[in-house]
Amino acid sequence: MDEVVTNAEAPPGPDEGGGTFRDRVVEALRQVYDPELGINIVDLGLVYEVDVSDEGAVHVEYTLTTMGCPIGPLIEQQMQAVVSNVEGVSAFDAEMVLRPAWSPEMMSEEAKAALGYF
Numbered sequence: 001m002d003e004v005v006t007n008a009e010a011p012p013g014p015d016e017g018g019g020t021f022r023d024r025v026v027e028a029l030r031q032v033y034d035p036e037l038g039i040n041i042v043d044l045g046l047v048y049e050v051d052v053s054d055e056g057a058v059h060v061e062y063t064l065t066t067m068g069c070p071i072g073p074l075i076e077q078q079m080q081a082v083v084s085n086v087e088g089v090s091a092f093d094a095e096m097v098l099r100p101a102w103s104p105e106m107m108s109e110e111a112k113a114a115l116g117y118f
Helices: 022-030 073-083 111-113
Strands: 049-053 055-061 091-096
Touching: 022 049, 022 073, 055 073, 073 091
Parallel strands: 055 091
Antiparallel strands: 049 055
16 A cells, blocks of 8 residues: 555545545444444444545554454454445455454443443
8 A cells, every 4th residue: 555644635425424535434434333232343442543545545453342253354344345335445454453452441432321331
């Protein structure tokens, strides 16, 4: 992948609300839900990094709630599917990382409230 730019601009698609290209990719990732918890992977804090290139290549670093979690391949397939639908995406790859280890503190306030974590 060419030089990584975290806030590359791309024109919004006709049915998208604008924002940066990266913002639209992150918003697409909100459509991927952890099947056990019923909360999207962005709000769960599982998405660590979203990098986009000027050419539309997207690289996502993500983790799982526990090591050895069997839903990793499913999550990655779903990410591929939703990100591929974002206008301007030319390539997608995802990398599962284990550091830093995920913890409940990484969740959004909405996710914490939904799970009763205070």
